[in-house]
Amino acid sequence: MKNPPAYGVTSVDHALRLAVILQVEGPLTVSEAAERLGVARSTAHRLLSTLVYRDFAVQNADRSYRVGPVLELAAQTRSDVAELRAAALGPMRALVDVLDETANLSVRTGRTVRFIASVECSQALRVGKREGMVFPAHQVTGGLVMLAALGDDELSALYAPAPHGRAEERPDPAKLRAELRAVRRSGVALNLERSERGVVAVGRGVRGPRGDTVAAVAVSMPSVRHSPRRLKEVVAALTTASTAISAALEDGFRYAADEG
Structure with a gap:
């Protein structure tokens, strides 16, 4: 005792x-x-x-x-988060080097997302680190790309009314489904000052070794630097980063399998 x-x-x-x-x-x-x-x-x-x-x-x-x-x-094991961070930090630093904007990595737990890694850019006017912060999944880019990976039944179950739930925790179902369809078509989610005034964010999903979306990588920038041309640059760089993170996760999975 x-x-x-x-x-x-x-x-x-x-x-x-x-x-x-x-x-x-x-x-x-x-x-x-x-x-x-x-x-x-x-x-x-x-x-x-x-x-x-x-x-x-x-x-x-x-x-x-x-x-x-x-x-x-905590339902996600510490090793899972550590593995994601280890796989993502290198590609995220490269992403920041290319765009000179802040990058974040997030994971979803139910209706919320938590930022588990951040790499801040060097510009004087920049978006700060988000590591450790928690947001409703439907309000941030990373959450939207991870929600877009769910099937209709999974999404309905996730946002089903609950006796102990608050109304503000549930987004409008029709609006959310329409938004997620757009995310599936484009492969990215765009947040135009939704979660924070003056901040624009673009996110893309990260696939794990089994092909499921296990995380999201996003770039956040002051809205004054956002433009259609800049969006194309960001999406291209995000695609490279998410692919690199997925490849690193796959390499780690193969190494663990070989060791086992």
Whole structure:
């Protein structure tokens, strides 16, 4: 049996316990959290609010709390993310060298995407790194290209109404399907200041060794540098980068198979 550390911080311990409860047992209310921890409701509320702020929890429409994107991402093994980063960083640096714009790599977990790698460009006016950030999948380019890889049934199940879901978490189904059809036709997604004013982003999917879309690579730039001509340059460079990342993943897969 483990003994609690002499230097333990009670608030940290409480927050970690709540995170485990959410992941293992499912949604709970402020009152339930207070009862489980043996603390006041105000303390439980502050702890849950902190978990929400750091994306470890999400508040439902009924005021209860459920597991957030960070803990959902834990379903993806650490080695998977590390492998993706290792395969992508070289091609992403080359992409930034060609375009001198910031590049990001993201993965999808349910309805959200998390940026797992960023390479920032050197221009004075530039888009900053997004590594570690979480966004709704339908609001960012990487999310759109990964959603476009889903079948109709998968997409319907993903965005099916849920008792604990918030209305703002679900995009308009008809509008989303139309947008995803356009992404499938072109192979890229374009974000014209949708998720951030003054920022334009272009994304393309990254295929894994089995042919499925496992990630997305995107380029973000200030809207003042966006133009039809620039878009063609970005798409060409993105295609080269995504192909290189996929090839690196394939090489790693073959090496692992040979070693096994």
